[in-house]
Amino acid sequence: MKNLAKYSLKVLQNAGAEKAVCYCSKSEMHELNVASGEISLFRTNFDTDITLIGMANDRKGSISINKADEKSIEAAAVQVMEMANSSNPDPANDIAEKQPHKNFSHGPQKPDLDKMYFRLSEFMDYAKKHYPKTIIEEINFSFNKQLSFYANSNNVYFEIEKGSYQFVVMFTTRDGQKTSSFNYAAHVSNDLNKPFSECSSIDRLIKQSSEQTVMHTIAGKFEGDVIFSPECLNNVIGSVFSYIRDYNMIKGSSVYKNKLDKQIASEKLTIHSNPLSEELASRYSITNDGYEAKNLTIIEKGVLKSFLLGLYGANKTGLRRAVNSGGCYIIEPGNTSFDEMIKSTKRGILLCRFSGGNPSDNGDFSGVAKNSYFIEDGEIKYPINETMITGNLVEMLMNIKQISKERENPGYQIYPWIKFGGVTISGK
Amino acid sequence: MIIKELEKYRKFFTEYTELRIQENRNTRISLVKGDVMSNNRSSEGGVSARVYKDGSWGFASDPVISDEIVKKVINTATDNAVFLSSKQQDKKSELISRKASLSKDFTTTKPKKSQKEMIEFLKEIDDHIIEKYPDLTSRAITLAALDMEKTLITSDESYSYSMIPRCLVYLVLTLVKDGKPYDLFQSYGGFGQFEDNFDDPAVLFDGIRTQYEHLVNKADGIYAKAGMHDVIMDAELAGILAHEAIGHTTESDIVKGGSVAADYMNKKAASEIVNLVDFANEAFGQICPVPVFVDDEGTLAQDAVIIKDGVLQSYMNNKDTALYFGHELTGNARAYRFNDEPLVRMRNTAILPGTCKLEDMIASIEDGYYLMKSYNGQADSTSEFMFGVQLGYEIKNGKLGKAIKDTTISGVAFDVLKSVSMVSDDMSWDCSGMCGKKQPIPVGMGGPAIKCRVNIGGK
Numbered sequence: 001m002k003n004l005a006k007y008s009l010k011v012l013q014n015a016g017a018e019k020a021v022c023y024c025s026k027s028e029m030h031e032l033n034v035a036s037g038e039i040s041l042f043r044t045n046f047d048t049d050i051t052l053i054g055m056a057n058d059r060k061g062s063i064s065i066n067k068a069d070e071k072s073i074e075a076a077a078v079q080v081m082e083m084a085n086s087s088n089p090d091p092a093n094d095i096a097e098k099q100p101h102k103n104f105s106h107g108p109q110k111p112d113l114d115k116m117y118f119r120l121s122e123f124m125d126y127a128k129k130h131y132p133k134t135i136i137e138e139i140n141f142s143f144n145k146q147l148s149f150y151a152n153s154n155n156v157y158f159e160i161e162k163g164s165y166q167f168v169v170m171f172t173t174r175d176g177q178k179t180s181s182f183n184y185a186a187h188v189s190n191d192l193n194k195p196f197s198e199c200s201s202i203d204r205l206i207k208q209s210s211e212q213t214v215m216h217t218i219a220g221k222f223e224g225d226v227i228f229s230p231e232c233l234n235n236v237i238g239s240v241f242s243y244i245r246d247y248n249m250i251k252g253s254s255v256y257k258n259k260l261d262k263q264i265a266s267e268k269l270t271i272h273s274n275p276l277s278e279e280l281a282s283r284y285s286i287t288n289d290g291y292e293a294k295n296l297t298i299i300e301k302g303v304l305k306s307f308l309l310g311l312y313g314a315n316k317t318g319l320r321r322a323v324n325s326g327g328c329y330i331i332e333p334g335n336t337s338f339d340e341m342i343k344s345t346k347r348g349i350l351l352c353r354f355s356g357g358n359p360s361d362n363g364d365f366s367g368v369a370k371n372s373y374f375i376e377d378g379e380i381k382y383p384i385n386e387t388m389i390t391g392n393l394v395e396m397l398m399n400i401k402q403i404s405k406e407r408e409n410p411g412y413q414i415y416p417w418i419k420f421g422g423v424t425i426s427g428k
Numbered sequence: 429m430i431i432k433e434l435e436k437y438r439k440f441f442t443e444y445t446e447l448r449i450q451e452n453r454n455t456r457i458s459l460v461k462g463d464v465m466s467n468n469r470s471s472e473g474g475v476s477a478r479v480y481k482d483g484s485w486g487f488a489s490d491p492v493i494s495d496e497i498v499k500k501v502i503n504t505a506t507d508n509a510v511f512l513s514s515k516q517q518d519k520k521s522e523l524i525s526r527k528a529s530l531s532k533d534f535t536t537t538k539p540k541k542s543q544k545e546m547i548e549f550l551k552e553i554d555d556h557i558i559e560k561y562p563d564l565t566s567r568a569i570t571l572a573a574l575d576m577e578k579t580l581i582t583s584d585e586s587y588s589y590s591m592i593p594r595c596l597v598y599l600v601l602t603l604v605k606d607g608k609p610y611d612l613f614q615s616y617g618g619f620g621q622f623e624d625n626f627d628d629p630a631v632l633f634d635g636i637r638t639q640y641e642h643l644v645n646k647a648d649g650i651y652a653k654a655g656m657h658d659v660i661m662d663a664e665l666a667g668i669l670a671h672e673a674i675g676h677t678t679e680s681d682i683v684k685g686g687s688v689a690a691d692y693m694n695k696k697a698a699s700e701i702v703n704l705v706d707f708a709n710e711a712f713g714q715i716c717p718v719p720v721f722v723d724d725e726g727t728l729a730q731d732a733v734i735i736k737d738g739v740l741q742s743y744m745n746n747k748d749t750a751l752y753f754g755h756e757l758t759g760n761a762r763a764y765r766f767n768d769e770p771l772v773r774m775r776n777t778a779i780l781p782g783t784c785k786l787e788d789m790i791a792s793i794e795d796g797y798y799l800m801k802s803y804n805g806q807a808d809s810t811s812e813f814m815f816g817v818q819l820g821y822e823i824k825n826g827k828l829g830k831a832i833k834d835t836t837i838s839g840v841a842f843d844v845l846k847s848v849s850m851v852s853d854d855m856s857w858d859c860s861g862m863c864g865k866k867q868p869i870p871v872g873m874g875g876p877a878i879k880c881r882v883n884i885g886g887k
Contacts, residue, residue: 033769035748036684039516041485042508045767047474048491061543064470066491079469086544087464088551117515137685137809140866172686172809179688182809221654250460251566253602253609312465355806357816357836361602361609366836366885368814385812388838388885390654426654426885 001026002159004068005151008052011077013153017054017084019095021290024068025049025148030111032120034139039120054080058089092315095152096290104285107163107190111143115192116165123196131173131210137182138170150290158292164281164411165189167196171209178213181370181385183353185231188281188411200410201231208352208371215385218374218427225348225401226389226423227341227375230408230415232351237271237329239359240393241298245326246313253361255394256304260319265302266400270332272297273308275324282412287325294323330414334403341402341419343378349389349425350375363394390424430473431493432589434581440502441583443509444480444523446725447502449473449493450578450766457543458570459550462558467547474766477505480523484512489767523747525584526757528728530721533591538623546571546622550597552629553636557601561640565609568600573622574870586726592719593621594870596860597632601639605647610833612643613803613818615860619717642819642831649831650822652884658796659837659882660789660823663856665799665815666779666875670704671863672805673813673841675777678734679760680749682772687809688842692740698845700738703780707731707872708759716776717859717872720759724770729759735845746772764867771865776872782851789850789879791826797884798823799837811841836885850879
């Protein structure tokens with residue numbers, strides 16, 4: 001495998017590539033599944049990925065196969081160069097410059113299968129005992145290991161060994177004929193030291209589900225505050241950052257295209273993308289373009305400090321390449337406790353899951369508040385259904401009222417609760 | 429071409445076993461503002477086995493296909509099933525089956541086009557857009573083709589070989605009006621390979637003109653008013669309603685997991701003019717956009733009639749859930765990649781056409797909306813759904829008015845279906861998306877236009 005990347009580069013160059021990239025990885029997965037409350041399947045998968053990228057005369061082609069024999073690689077290399085030669089020239093096509101060779105290793109390298117089964121059974125027993133009316137619809141609990149090699153013709157060579165445990169649980173509560181909305185929780189870790197009921201938000205979310213079989217609809221429409229839970233902030237952060245990535249920046253439709261070093265959010269907000277953080281099990285070492293990844297502050301006190309452009313996007317727009325590929329986001333905590341956030345809310349929603357459409361290019365969004373609660377006069381009143389929220393992401397970022405001191409770390413991000421003002425909330 | 433003959437491995441089966449060899453081949457070419465932003469191909473294949481032992485499943489896979497590896501994969505899957513069953517008390521009954529022996533190959537019979545010809549095809553579309561619609565700020569065109577080829581044998585004597593292709597062109601047009609960008613997305617193509625869908629770029633030009641005209645209207649449009657409204661959901665939205673809101677709730681594993689559909693079996697779940705079917709492979713005398721002849725458990729696929737004259741009649745089942753509910757097998761167990769296990773998935777889910785004319789349906793609304801195109805959708809175990817709407821018009825006094833900007837609609841599906849008062853006499857299919865449920869998978873969804881009441885998340 002180690003020599004395969006170098007061999008593939010040679011084959012690509014023999015096929016006519018002026019610039020060549022090879023990314024090879026060998027992966028294994030051991031997974032236990034729960035379906036409808038029962039441990040149902042044990043899965044062992046092995047896989048291989050060989051991605052070849054070839055460029056000649058500013059034209060580019062790429063191909064991925066999962067066969068690692070020399071014959072398959074030689075055929076793929078010839079095909080890549082045929083594809084490249086069929087394409088249009090674009091001077092923005094390029095590969096990472098020379099960097100020192102490096103090896104990276106993080107996470108466990110072998111699964112503890114007996115402990116996996118133990119932790120899963122323990123969690124099922126816990127859920128049955130504490131939340132007897134909650135159905136554990138599905139759990140996908142896996143150990144994933146990947147050994148990867150990145151090489152390019154500018155003499156870049158990285159070797160990455162990475163392992164982690166991933167736990168995703170989906171649940172619904174049934175009480176007679178009353179059903180809650182489904183909800184889910186995920187956790188990534190490097191070990192199995194803690195029961196899953198004690199990991200990040202898992203217990204909180206199941207507990208919420210258990211009390212959400214009786215829901216009420218808010219009457220009418222009003223403009224109020226919405227407290228986004230850490231899980232729910234994914235919708236906001238993912239959408240906002242899609243505006244500063246290659247596709248929207250190249251298309252020229254990004255609302256933030258001229259906003260570098262300008263205020264795009266309340267000064268309360270600071271967001272980092274820290275793939276090197278020891279706090280995150282889903283950390284990574286190299287970017288999608290073959291650069292060694294570095295930590296990055298994207299928004300600092302509300303000011304946009306970096307776009308999330310890859311090498312192609314940077315060349316295309318003439319802007320700076322981001323030093324990582326995004327993800328591993330960490331939001332700085334605020335100075336208000338979660339309880340104080342609720343107490344200071346006159347009328348609004350605690351939003352725990354958002355089922356919404358993709359925001360439009362100008363930031364407008366709307367969707368349904370799921371597994372969420374109505375707040376009035378500083379108190380959480382009741383779980384809600386059939387309630388929609390409508391707003392504009394660009395305006396919302398400028399209208400942050402509070403950020404909580406408390407944060408959740410499910411292993412792939414660290415987010416607090418954030419209260420946004422001026423959101424339209426409409427019931428039936 | 430993958431191996432079609434797997435009989436020689438049957439001797440390694442010791443328990444109920446499925447053995448599958450599969451290859452997915454993808455082509456993806458994207459042009460953004462005329463530049464080739466991606467020019468990719470991928471091919472991903474291998475062998476997998478799934479084994480059932482006393483109520484527990486074992487699964488294993490490997491990308492290498494050789495006699496030795498196939499044997500190893502079967503043995504590992506068997507060991508995994510034995511490991512799991514040894515730790516569990518419950519012993520379950522024998523699985524039921526409906527045997528199949530079928531070969532279906534939908535590889536094009538036309539001469540294959542090269543990558544260069546495909547890029548030139550997209551470039552011609554791009555040139556046409558630049559020439560005809562110079563006021564557009566940008567355009568993004570993507571060609572996405574997927575061939576899924578697989579051979580399956582099972583220990584209960586089923587055999588299946590299939591090559592099912594899908595090829596789509598996605599086009600996003602962007603217009604800036606008063607400093608704000610507006611998008612409109614449209615997909616073209618469907619079942620079949622590139623050569624069967626896209627003979628000539630000119631076949632898309634009428635569709636592109638309509639897409640552009642709607643985008644101009646949308647940029648000039650208004651925000652919908654938030655709240656409950658009478659609406660006409662056009663075919664695309666009725667299709668996504670059939671898929672997201674009813675289809676998912678009636679997947680039998682979701683029913684087992686607590687879905688509200690459990691309360692509606694053999695009861696009124698919709699207006700009596702509503703009929704909803706998950707078609708296996710053929711509807712109204714034509715092949716469906718995502719035909720499934722034999723599912724990935726080796727079951728001969730048949731249509732699942734979910735709602736008949738407003739009454740919920742059946743769920744979609746796999747071997748596990750058919751056993752649990754005591755229902756018939758429908759052939760809904762599908763896996764996406766070679767190393768995925770089959771899950772209960774929809775195939776081609778549609779509301780059936782009625783008897784009304786679309787113009788009469790619009791004329792019947794005094795104050796409401798005609799909702800034409802969605803861009804995503806999600807549903808819940810409660811059947812509460814949400815769809816993003818990227819194109820629609822207001823209806824005032826029975827006539828179409830101004831276009832509306834992007835919005836979202838929501839409702840409780842079983843309530844919304846009870847409010848259906850008119851169903852149009854035509855229907856159309858869409859298969860441009862991937863349904864997500866642990867694994868992605870291509871699905872077809874279809875419908876006529878329906879008149880109903882929903883909540884709109886406007887301003």
